[in-house]
Amino acid sequence: MIIYEYPFNERIRTLLRLEDLFDKADYFVQQAGAQEHHVALLTLFEILEVAGRADLKMDLIQELERQRQTLLGFRNNPAISEEALSGALYELEQASASLLAMAGKIGQSLRDNDWLMGIKSRASIPGGVCEFDVPSYHFWQHQSSEVRKAALAGWLKPFTPLDHGLSIVLRLLRNSGGVEHLVAPGGAFQRTMTGIASQMVRVILPSQSPFVPEISANKYALNIRFMRPDSEHRPRPCDSSVEVPFDIVFCAL
Incomplete structure (x- = not known):
């Protein structure tokens, strides 16, 4: 992982x-x-x-x-x-x-x-x-x-x-949250942060997964865009037909 x-x-x-x-x-x-x-x-x-x-x-x-x-x-x-x-x-x-x-x-x-x-x-x-x-x-x-x-x-x-x-x-922070199993259609995931008191998010992918998450967040929303590096390791957007399975953990003390 x-x-x-x-x-x-x-x-x-x-x-x-x-x-x-x-x-x-x-x-x-x-x-x-x-x-x-x-x-x-x-x-x-x-x-x-x-x-x-x-x-x-x-x-x-x-x-x-x-x-x-x-x-x-x-x-x-x-x-x-x-x-x-x-x-x-x-x-x-x-x-x-x-x-x-x-x-x-x-x-x-x-x-x-x-x-x-x-x-x-x-x-x-x-x-x-x-x-x-x-x-x-x-x-x-x-x-x-x-x-x-x-x-x-x-x-x-x-x-x-x-x-x-x-x-x-x-x-203690890493052990504070529960794992959610999710799928990002088209390599995109968004969640509103209303009611979520979190200090850190952990995105977990299988070692053999070809995708890399680019994460951004503010007090209103969390956005994850999964990119697929090309042969020269440059991140490229996923096709809209791609579904990316991943796990996520919201951590808070």
């Missing part, structure tokens, strides 16, 4: 972007090559930019607390496993505590590192971190894989509470 997620507000959009960046950073840090570690460092710089939103940490803390209060309402419910409930509450409490313990602006320790900020500045220029531009970075890239991995892990560590917190919130 291929899942396409479309956020309905800036907060969820930011969380999805950070999730994607953390996944990429984690993947490239685990590799052994200097080029992969270069990509990991560039991804770290992107995380630093996206995570710089002033209210991000407090938004996560408030959402985690709201979910904790909701779960507390299920105490002594015979239909709910006490063990599972206690585990979920503990996870929420630990995530909140870790976020609260983050002092100052997110990623400030990296911003205070002149060497890293020099590389970040040069990296914004095409080819700007060649060996003749930043010889100290060229030297770092020639250290052992273990040395580079340890450095990258250390630079990413201050973001761990943020990564953990947003993972919990997005997991």
Whole structure:
């Protein structure tokens, strides 16, 4: 299955972007090559930019607390496993505590590192971190894989509470909705959003499906237009006779 997620507000959009960046950073840090570690460092710089939103940490803390209060309402419910409930509450409490313990602006320790900020500045220029531009970075890239991995892990560590917190919130969001099985005649689907309190929509297609959903939405309506990429991957409209089967999930916390 291929899942396409479309956020309905800036907060969820930011969380999805950070999730994607953390996944990429984690993947490239685990590799052994200097080029992969270069990509990991560039991804770290992107995380630093996206995570710089002033209210991000407090938004996560408030959402985690709201979910904790909701779960507390299920105490002594015979239909709910006490063990599972206690585990979920503990996870929420630990995530909140870790976020609260983050002092100052997110990623400030990296911003205070002149060497890293020099590389970040040069990296914004095409080819700007060649060996003749930043010889100290060229030297770092020639250290052992273990040395580079340890450095990258250390630079990413201050973001761990943020990564953990947003993972919990997005997991709860994704599990909040029910699946609807639908068909888009002519590759077009529209639904009015009146009465639907949703923060994100998920459109699910089989992996072998040749269609790609282009999604747009506002507070009044959701529109999905299914396109079919040609041999050069350019999206093309479907024929009016085509029917596109898909699943959809409206998610809200």
